[in-house]
């Protein structure tokens with residue numbers, strides 16, 4: 056049957072099982088939007104294209120399915136860049152569809168023309184400019200396949216407006232084959248044997264579990280391996296929830312703001328088993344001092360990750376879930392009681408901790424998150440912005456399930472939290488979805504409150520409000536002689552120092568987040584005292600409409616422990632005291 | 633492995649889909665990851681759907697490993713061959729415009745002869761020399777021509793092929 060490009064786009068999306076699409080229309084994607092009008096795909100009109108990408112991303116992280124977003128040409132397309140880069144760094148499957156100016160005016164500086172594929176090339180796994188309607192169905196098919204297979208990632212399809220209108224005979228390509236693309240799924244049997252041998256010989260093994268575990272759906276296999284060979288498990292920021300937080304072999308997070316015991320175990324282990332982790336500098340610290348005496352096994356689906364920053368003894372390329380299934384068969388039951396007891400001792404020396412109310416009677420951010428964890432049993436979907444609050448969320452909201460902690464790890468994108476929470480909530484309307492945000496991060500995408508209200512998406516935003524770009528302030532305090540250059544978010548702003556700091560009790564906060572909530576028809580509550588925390592959380596969880604909890608904390612609050620940038624994991628600062 | 637300025641230099645050929653934007657993908661990969669390209673040559677192959685790029689790149693072992701892995705990761709890259717351990721031919725073609733009046737020509741002719749190059753254009757006070765060869769040969773000729781005064785030079789970049797029966801095809 057003859058179909059237009061726009062009809063083909065919509066039909067291909069439907070056949071891929073797309074139920075939600077996030078985006079904003081404009082001149083050159085109007086044919087596409089017109090066909091969406093008759094489709095059963097739910098279109099979520101966002102307030103900014105960045106919001107659309109993060110919503111698609113949040114949807115993808117929470118479900119494991121491909122998230123889809125769309126924008127017009129020029130400014131619409133360039134507004135996608137941050138979200139695509141965020142997804143690219145964390146290997147999240149997204150398909151972004153943009154309209155492009157008419158084929159015959161490409162390159163003429165036409166109205167709202169930008170070289171969109173040129174812009175997205177470095178921040179996507181792959182991209183397409185469709186110059187012929189005959190290949191459109193094939194391209195959409197390929198795009199979804201590329202996005203979700205191998206090491207997943209975002210894919211961009213740019214479709215000129217005349218191609219959306221052009222007609223062709225529509226044949227759905229049932230099969231796809233890309234001759235230049237076939238990710239390795241099965242691990243090499245010999246390499247798996249070698250890995251098993253190292254595990255058998257090890258006395259102090261450690262599982263170093265990263266975001267790839269979540270992406271591969273390999274949590275059950277990691278757990279089996281850990282239990283059978285009695286191996287403690289450390290997670291990166293991206294792998295929060297890979298093992299239930301109360302599992303006896305779970306140690307907690309690694310890295311710059313990770314646990315003392317976990318980082319020490321990393322330094323002292325004799326065998327590191329890296330599962331879908333990529334030796335990010337926020338985990339390793341100074342490379343030359345990173346886990347110096349361990350043999351290293353590295354499981355990764357991306358061969359380019361192997362040996363990129365750390366030399367490993369046994370690399371195994373393949374899908375983690377597939378590989379671990381085979382590995383578990385190769386290893387005997389083991390017991391590492393002595394090693395585990397040693398780690399427990401380290402844990403007792405320096406657990407995550409905070410002192411209540413050392414400074415006036417300000418609410419402690421850790422306490423708020425701890426209470427949220429208690430009330431929701433660690434089972435809510437939590438998203439974050441980037442900064443101190445993100446690290447507190449990692450430390451105090453260890454998840455029970457995978458795909459429940461959505462955070463921008465690789466790119467560190469402020470503004471990710473709120474829209475990704477909306478995406479996740481749309482995927483799981485019956486779950487509690489809570490965005491633990493910073494006052495700075497929230498302001499980057501808070502215009503999406505309109506989307507949340509409009510679409511009746513109930514998410515809770517807990518703004519950890521220190522009226523500062525807190526993580527910037529923390530670095531300025533520790534490494535820049537307390538010269539708070541452009542990090543204060545109050546009216547006083549500008550150049551602050553310890554001496555001319557505004558009094559937090561007499562401040563004029565900008566904006567007033569409670570009034571902001573009110574303006575949109577959301578529920579806003581301000582929390583300034585400890586006793587208010589639990590009742591407010593309970594009220595928020597019961598609310599039917601979106602909620603903003605504006606939690607006023609003291610700006611001097613810092614994230615500890617901390618490995619200063621460039622230092623080794625042994626140089627962990629446990630506390631300032 | 634040829635040593636130049638201390639860092640190993642590899643000649644890599646890749647077969648890529650003959651599609652719009654592939655050259656930009658390869659070039660932007662190099663700039664994004666900070667790899668140093670010495671030369672890059674692109675052309676068609678015996679199969680019209682496939683183009684061949686030959687890239688000369690410098691870097692230590694780890695950098696080169698990354699270069700190859702990252703190239704292989706590009707969806708449009710079909711096959712890759714690093715010639716570092718393969719007996720192979722390398723050829724570069726250069727057009728060199730040299731200042732030369734009547735008095736210089738006989739000496740120039742001798743040099744051109746020795747290098748099995750060709751004079752392909754002559755004017756009152758300049759000639760264009762065409763030379764094909766590996767990099768060493770071309771560099772040597774350039775050194776010889778320097779004293780005459782090189783006015784302009786244009787090179788194709790290196791292309792390579794394995795000796796004997798070994799082929800880089802689909």
Ligand SMILES: Cc1ncc(C[n+]2csc(CCOP(=O)(O)OP(=O)(O)O)c2C)c(N)n1
Pocket residue numbers: 440441442443444445467468469470492493494495496497519521523524525526527
């Ligand atoms: C888009 C973007 N711009 C700048 C930064 C650099 N940055 C990292 S953390 C941070 C401060 C975040 O402030 P806030 O959201 O209030 O969180 P807090 O650290 O105060 O908890 C900044 C500016 C970033 N990560 N992302």
Ligand SMILES: [Mg+2]
Pocket residue numbers: 442493494495519520521522523524525
């Ligand atoms: Mg802040």
